[in-house]
Amino acid sequence: MKFKYLVVDDEPLARKLIATHASKIEGLELVCECASAIEASNVLRSKPVDLIFLDIQMPEIDGLKFISTLKNPPSIIVTTAFRDFGPEAFDLDVIDYLLKPISFERLLKAANKFFERKTAASSKVLESVEEPAFIYLRADRKMHKIATSDILYIESLDEYVKVYLRNRMLITREGISILETKLPAEQFVRIHRSFLIAAKAISTIASDGVEVGGKILPFGRAYKQSALAALKVKI
Template sequence: MAIKCMIVDDEPLAIEVIESYVDRISDLEVTATCNNALKAFEMLQKEPVDLIFLDIQMPKLTGIDFIKSLKNPPKIILTTAYRDYALEGYELDVIDYLLKPISFERFMKAIGKVYEVQSPEKAEANGVSEDDEYIYLKADKKMVKVRLHEILYIESLKDYVRVKTTNKDVITHQKISYLEEKLPEECFMRIHRSFIVATKKIETYSATIIEVPGKELPIGRLYKNQVLERLNSEHQL
């Protein structure tokens, strides 16, 4: 049975993008689109859905306030151009948080999480296991596949970045901020103006240093509070 989806966004182009992505997945179906949260609230009373793609910054009622107004909300994937709402979104138990512009690869990762909540077996059958996720980076005049689960850390080298994996180094002409936006926030964390670390590869950490296999990475002064708050919350016994 298809997963019934609603798209709520005040930008018509944003709705079109999500619709086009949903159309490429056989067991997803868009049953409603709304340009504001009040209209979405009304439609939900008449026709429940399984999943909502929800923008945050909208007139009349924000996406965050919309979620809080629902007694039994369906699964929700937030879609927004603003990174600032990520923590609040996760506190509201949303499935994922997509930053615009949304790539199809990143969209598929979010759908993989929906499958995992519904059925881990379905997630595996649809080929969205964590070990299969990857990005392509341009290096030495060719596109190199980098599997996300193999990344240890990313280092800024002025106009280039070094992506250090468990088995190779990939140096690409790119800004570290670009990769920060493209990589899933729940798996990677900016710890310094020059470093992003894969959180699952962290072996030890202190107030100033994070250690991954074969490397100690500094925690930047401006990132310290945010980094330690996240690490301490994720590693509480």
């Protein structure tokens, strides 16, 4: 994967030097060079950009003011001849602050900081993905860890309950009402005193019942209206 970047500087030689340094770094791809913040703003409206190498002292609008105009700014590496703006720049969450003349080694160090931040952000996204919901079900004298996404429907019989999964069936003595309290209410619907079904597993709905896993399960008179409301269906 390559991250796309802009070089924004009113000095042509400075732009050329940064672009030359950055071209040696695997993972970066130049979108274009911009001579002003206004030109960069126009590019950002039309093209995806992950990183900006940004000068501070430029005509019309300086680099730091430009950052503050962006609602969702890309990552920023400041490139400037002035030391005095460091604290203000870092308050704007820039990746790094490079003083001109910029060596390849110094720009590479800044680029690596950018890569590290991107990697950390990707890791947080992966960590935020929730593990599939599970319930524990007692059957065959063991506790089975069951992903709720694997449950098609639950059928209550006289003395036991059958839990139909995608690839098997378990028999438990836990009551259907107990299991109903363990399962996400937005994903499972009680259609009958004897049937609790996974809404996603439904293939068809008719006036007398639903089809789940190739089997027609009937609506109970006391459950039909609430089930249809939960399923957001009018029959």
